[in-house]
Amino acid sequence: MPSLAYAREVAAETLSLLGPNPPSPAVPVLALARLLRVQVQPWPFTRIVGGLFGGEDSPVIVFNRVLPNQRVRLIVAHELGHYLLHSRSRSYFKCTDNDKTRAEREANSFAFALLLPPDQVKAFWRPYRTAGDVAATFGVPEEMAAWRLKGMGLISKG
């Protein structure tokens, strides 16, 4: 069974698929999905934000089509985490915003490590910058950027 540290390690490996000098801090999650041969499709969900179907062999990530782009990027990263960490043991995932199971926490750890690698966040960070600047530069929701910055002790926990 994967652990949170293992999830982070797999994320770092996945990032290395992009080569030594990725073009921008905003990780191209759709390009990564293509490299991993995972299809990505919008879906008319109501409560579900995203999911992974098709198991290991023909994986398809679906995301709630009403969500803004930065949320979609987070969902695709999270579902790629399920694909790489869990698709051998389970054939599908339906993800909501408040699911706190172990697999969900592992997929979230993967997504954070993929989209906001601490060394890159540190390199970008200046005291005059805000969580909004980090969110815009890395292409993630602002609350995700704030959570990362607090965890790294770069902004105070409010």
Ligand SMILES: [Zn+2]
């Ligand atoms: Zn999930």
